[in-house]
Each structure stands twice: as C-alpha cells, then as structure tokens.
Amino acid sequence: MISAILLGFLFAILLVFAGKFFKGKFAVLSSLIPLGLFVYFLQFIPEIMEGNVVKESYNWVPSFGVNLGFTLDGLSLLFCLMITGIGFLVFAYTSVYLHHHKYLDRFYGYLSVFMAAMLGLVLSDNVISLFTFWELTSISSFFLIGFNNTQEASRKSALTALGITGLGGMFLLAGVIVLGNITGTFSIAEMLNMSPELIKGHEYYTVAVILLFGAAFTKSAQFPFHFWLPGAMKAPTPVSTYLHSATMVKAGIYLVMRFTPVLGGEEIWNTTLIVVGAVTMLYSAFHSLFRTDLKGVLAYSTISALGILMFLIGMGTTESFTAAAVFIIVHALYKATLFLTTGIIDHQTGTRDVTVLSGLRKVLMPVGIAAIIAAISSAGIPPTIGFLGKELTYEATMHAPIIATLLVVGIVITKILLLWAGFVAGIKPFQGSLPESLKDTKMPGPFMWVPPILLAVLSLVFGIMPFIIEGSLIKPVVSALGGESGEIHLALWHGFNTVFILSLVTIAVGTTLYFVLKPSAKLETAVGKLEAASPKSLMEKFNVGFTYLSSFWTRVFQNGYLRNYVFIIIFFLIGMVGYTMIGNTKFNIDPSILSNVSFYELVVFIIMCIAILFTVFTSSRLSAVVAMGVVGLTICLVFVFYSAPDLAMTQFSIDTLTVILFVLVLYRLPRYLKIQDHKMRIRDGILSLMFGGLIAVLALEVLSEPVNTEIGDFYAENSYIMAHGKNVVNVILVDFRGADTMIEISVLTIAAIGVFGLLKLRLKRTDRVQ
C-alpha cells in the first residue's frame, strides 16, 4: 500500500524532469497512474468482503511511538476507489480541458500529490501520519485553487481555503495528541480494541471530540466554516470536480466516520453532528437558490450534501450509516458528473451563467445526456441510485433518536432544494431554444465527454442493480463504522410506505419549484446584501482590522530610527530588570572576598574613567579614537593584574589594530554632526546612566552569590592529563572547545569576506541606488 501512496509523489517528482512530455500530446498518459491504482484497489474487494482488514506497518519515529501504519478496511476502500476512480476520469478530462496550457505539468504535479496525500489520509492507521497527509491535502489544494495565480480573486480564495483548512489542521493535531494521551497509543486499530468506556469516560473526552470536530467541520465546509468552498470554485473545473465535490471535502466526513466507533455514541457527539449537519444542509441549500453561476449552484449544493452526511453519521444507527455510505457514492457520482458537464459547457461556450445558457442539447447531446441522468440521480428519481440514497436517508431520519419529525421536515426541504439545484445545473442549460450566440458551440474531444457519461451510467447501473455495491462496498463500510451489516438489504423498490410518499412529495414540489423559480441575477444581488453579516465577510473584516492594527503597530515601533529602537529596548530592560531588583537586592557582599585596591590599580581606574569620559565628550574624532585606544590599553592592564596573560596579549594586539583601522579610514568617515539638542542629550544621558548603574548593581549582586567553578576545575584538572597542555586557556580553545573555535574562525573569515566584498564590489550601474 505504501508504494501505492508513494506512486503519486514519485510521479509529481518525475514531472519536474519530464514535464515537457506530459504537457504535450501525451498528457492523457498521466491518467494511467490513477487507473492503475484503481485496479490495484479493486482487487482488494474480495478480501474486504470477507470482513478482513489489510494491514501494513513501517517504523517511522519509533521513539515517539509513531509508526507508518496503513490499514485497508471497508471505509478506506470506498474512499480509495473514489479517489482513484474519479481521479482517473479527472486526469483524462484535464488533458483536454487544459490542453497545451503552459503549466499543465505543474497542474498534474499538484493533482497527483493531492491524490497521493488523500490516499495516505484514508489508509493511515496512525493518527500522526493521518494528520501529516491531512495537511498535505490542504497544501496541495491551496496550489490547485490558486492555479490561475495571475488572478487576484483566485489567489485570495486559495488563501482563504488554506487559512480555514489550515486552522482545521491545527485542531486535528491538537485533537489527535489529546486522543493519544487519553488512549496511550497513536494507532486507530489499537484505539478500537480498547474498551469504549475508558475513552468516553475520560475527563478529556469532550476536548478531543471538540478538536476533532473543529478539524472535520473546517475541511468539510460545515456552517460556519463553509464559505471557503464557494470561493474555491475559482479553481479550474477539474479541481472543483475532484477536490471540492468528490474527495477532499469528504476528508472531514471520513474523519468523523473513522472515529465514530472510537468516540461516537455519546450525546455530545451525536447532537453536535445532527445540529451542525442540519443547519449546514438547510442554510446552503437555500443559498443555492440565489446563484446564477453554475459552479456557485453546485458549490452550495455540495455543502448541503456534506451537511446531510454529517447529519446522517450523527444519528448513529445502522440505518443512518447505510444511508450515509450510499449517499457518499450517490453524491460523488452525480456531483462529479455535473461538475464535469459544467466544465465542458464553460470550456466550449465560455460562460457559466445559467440565465444565458439554454438549448445546448442541440450541440452537446452526449454531454446533455450525462447531465440529465446526474440531475435525475440528484433529484432522487428512480431508477437511479439517487432514489435509493434518498429513500434510505428518509428512512433513517424517521427513526432519528431526537426530534425526528422536525428533522424529517428539514431533510425533505433540503432535498427539494437540492432537486432544484440539480435540475438547474443538469437540465436547465440543455432545455429550451438555443440562442444565436451559442450556435457555434462544438463538441469537445472524447476524453472530455466520456468521463461524465461513464459516471452517469454508473449512477444508473448502481440504481438498477444495487447488489453490486451492497456486499462489496456498503456492508464493509457500515461494519467499519460499528453498525450491524447483516441487516442491510438494498433494493430500488421498498414498497408503498411513508418514505415513498415523502419521496413523491419531494419530487412533485421540487419539480414545481423548478418551473416556478428561475435563477436570476436580481435574486443574487438581493441576497448579496445579506453578505455583510455572513461568516465570510466577518472574517474578512477581522483580517482587515488585523492588518490595520499591525501596520499601526509597525508605524509606532518600527519607525526606522535606530535610536528609537535602542531607546525603547533599553527603557523596557531597565524597567523590567529594575522592577525585579527593587526589594530583591541585598547588597551583602562579603568584604573578605574582595581584593584590596592598590595604588597602581587606583591609577589605572582613574585613567580609564577619564579616557571613557573623554571619548564620549570630545568633539574631535581623532581624540575620541585615541581615547578609545587608551580605554583598551587600560583594560589590557586589568587583564595583566588579574592573572590573564593571554587576554592581555590579545587585547593589546587587537587594540593596536583597531586604532590602526580607525586611523586608516578616519578621514574618509563623516565628521561629527553638530546637533545641539540639549533636551535629547539629557534624556539619553539619564537613560544611559541608569542602564550603566543597573549593570553595575547587577554585577555586584552576582558577585555576592557563591561561585561555581566546576567547569573550570574540570578543564584545569584534565588539561595536561587529557590534552597534554599546560596553558589551560589555550587548551580550552584548541582542544576542549575546538569545534567552537572552528566556528569562530569561520565567522572571522566571513567578516573579512564581507569587508572585502563591501569595498571591492562595484555595483553595476543599473543596480545602483539612485
């Protein structure tokens, strides 16, 4: 399995070198990769049907208990087949959709990285690697959404999507770490083997659940995090098809499903999922009424479908799990078809405005057939699998654990609105008379129109013969979720009962609505006024405010005046250290440890004080440099007095060289500025004296503490024995801490090269600062 995951990454790397090949005529060959993976995963079906689980494990970071474990069970298999199957069609479709695009190779690279990350996500057994792949899907989707990186809207949407899903990633990381702490393992399989009471009774159970929900709701675009998804539709249509309807947004669903047997069944788990799912499905289903962009309609209906899935999982019964499993397939099939047909319409006519498009059946007949079947499946009209999905959903909702009646009303309304959305996207563009402007529309190449047809046909086949997926996919998924897979029996005809009546009502009302309510620009602008209060604009306002705050902050504190920076830093340092020292300073230096002051020491002290003051207050640069040299020499004397001959020698040589250096450049350096600003001088003087005083007091305080000479003693004792040297300072430099000295001389070299470069490097005329 690991090779299956790595294949996508390897292909992306290959594209760096062989990009030209896949950009031209042979672009369609890249679809062989997902096709091969699809076949590879198909062969696992018999094994999964028997109820087995395929496992693989590699050591990754064994010291932290992180293994690269992969598990293939019913749930993973369903997602793997969707990822690779739809992936194959999208890869092929793209070869025409972005035919001869300048960056087609780049696009395939992102797409295959995404596919590989998604496979890794659904196959990971270890939650840490699950998180890693989760983040990879966010990142690759960022590149895909922002693929048209010359458009500002596209970049903005990509950032929004990355921001929201990245936030979710943080939640996920925190969540799995909390979960790891609760269970003591990072393996999902081991969590499943633990007794559920142990996890659910844990005090951090709620925290873990909330964090995981944070991850799932952001990724799967649940209210109020839904707004990134419509924005993500700025991406090329294959991306919308693949990521934002069929796979990535389902990662959140996958996460919730994966953890249902571990964490599910508690009230907080079920109620949150039902409420959030229900709000999302109704909210966005209503919103889809007000879109005129085909992709906008589809985006909102996708969010609504994701809401339905959350809602179904939240009910936590075998019936609802079955409905969810079926609905995932239903939705993936019809939504991918509709996106692909929308892409064809967009590609061939140049518009996605549903109010303009009509009568396209005359020019795009095969596409129209696929779209209409998908619309029917979306509406839940037999004999498509959509009907099956809807029946199961109604059935499960009627037996909901809480407020069943209200939920049934909600789901019926949602389904009616979704029916409308499906019809608008799938039937509307092909209906009626063909306007003049669209007369020249041509059929695209077969790689573009065959994929939607294939998907649409599958919708029909699964609907007529549901037993194909019953044993192979649905039952393993339900048992992976912890449901009783024995009870499941899928059939198109359930008999004449309440559910059937509800279905009839849905179809009747929905179709009527379709004929009554036409999408119009007026409605879109009307609802646009409400945007101000939507989560999206709230976040944007927050962003704007934050930017404003930071630029204000920068203006105040980063104003480019060096002395302001230094002043503020020193001021706060004095404030904080001084505040701590008030009351903590003891001043109890033991006089016996102090050495006596001899006469020559006093002389040196006085010379040094004078030299320092002279350096500061002289108005001549040369005198300042000379005085500074005197300061250096007196320090050298201090080293001589207090047993540091090496230091004295070094200080002496360096002091000589510094003075030489200064003298060499002095007359090329600017003269002192004559700025008479007494107030400023006094202010700075006070600050400097306070700082100097602080350092002096600090030094005395440290001197009053006992000294630890352990390190020095170690070096001193071992200097001759281990390093054959008697000058301990030198032995430390060249032997004990030789690596440090190595770095130090490297730094010196860099400084010398820097000086050389600054003086010898002559900028080209064009680069010169004007």
Add this chain to the structure above:
Amino acid sequence: MKTIILRTASNYLLPVLLLFSIFILLRGHYLPGGGFVGGLIAAIAFVFHSFANGLKNTKSLLRFHPGFLMPAGLALSFFSGLSPIIFAGDPFMTGLWYHGHVPVLGSVGSALFFDMGVYLVVVGVTLTIIFTISEAP
C-alpha cells in the same frame, strides 16, 4: 611616515616579529600565547612593514593575496579535527598525540595543527581587512 629610520627598522623588524609570532604560536600550549595572539602579532608585523614601505612593497613581499590564508587555515584546522576520524576512528576533534618528546615543542598533537590553522586564519583575516581598507579610495 616613510622616514628612513622607520623603513630601515621595519625591514629588520618584519622577520623578527614574524619569528616572534611563530614562537608565541608554538609555545601557546604551555605558556601564554597561541594561534590568536600569534596571528595578530604577525599581522601587525606586516601592517607595520606596509606603513614604512608602502602597501605595494608589502604585497609583493607576500607574493599572494593574504585572503588565501583564510581558506588554507580553515582547511588545516578542519583536517586536524578530522584526523582522529581518519587515523584512529575516534570522534571529531579528539586529540591525537605523538607520544614522545620533541625538542622545543614538547609534545606534538593534532591540537597544534589546529592552532596553526587558527594562526593562518587570523593573519589572513586581519591583513585582508586592513589591506582592503588602505587600498580603498
């Protein structure tokens, strides 16, 4: 500053100071001194010479740009640190020693070569900086 006395003196001072700097370098392991100080003294000797005789003369005396001393010294230090890995299989920077008494130096080990590398780098760095600055317009 190009007086006759200074020029004459510096001609003799240069070899004496250089010899002194090497002396300081070699005795560093036992008495005050070492690569840093030695290198600085050697650099001062050359700077002094250049003051008296002009930069051109000093440069022609050196025959190569002092900047080349920096990589040479770095390489010497690095390989002396590397030698225990190559010859003894010990970790990086382990001291290797020739057991036996060498006149003048005492004992010879990898640390001595390391110090020589430091010496070369310091001479190179200092001279590069000062020569570059004195040449600059």
Add this chain to the structure above:
Amino acid sequence: MEILLAILVGLLYASGIYMILRRSLVKLIIGIILLGNGANLLIFLLGRITKGLPPIIPENSKVFLEAYADPVPQALILTAIVISFGLQSFAIILVKRAHKVVRTDDLDEMNATDEDS
C-alpha cells in the same frame, strides 16, 4: 577592587549606550566598541578575579598545586575580543559605504526601508 571594576563596567555600558543613541554614524561605532569592552570586562569580573595566579600549570607538574584563575571566562573573552575586531571592522566599512551611498551621516535620515527607496 571588585567594586571599582563594577563601576567601570557600568560606566562603559552607560557611555556605550549614550554613544549609540547619538545620531552620528562614527559615534555609533565608538559606542559599539565601548559596549563590547564593557561586556568583556563584565564577564571577566563575574568569573571572579584572582591576582597573580594565571591558569597555567607549573612546570614539572601535571596538575595545579595552588589556586588559579578560572580559565573558562578567559577563554570566552579571548574569542570575544577577536570576534569583536571582525565586527568592528565590518561595521566601520559598512558605515563608510553607507555614508558614500546615502550621502548622509545622520542616522535619522537613514530610516527608509528598502521598499520605500
């Protein structure tokens, strides 16, 4: 003497900061050098000062026979002195170069970031 040295360190820090706070480029460098000297002296002082006993093992002996000055701060300061020379020369040249390009030695006039210029 420790008290006198502490005062000296304080004075070096104070004068260093004062010079850095001035608007002239040359004073900035002098300030940095003074501050560096102060820091060296501070480390030296905090390592406790000992008179007349350098950390050098006497001849004919393999270990120290009497008290000795702590070699660790000395090793630290030795590298610091040499490094600060590299820093100073680089700073001097940078100032010279900046002065040549911007044609001002007033630090306050050098407050434009790259983006603005």
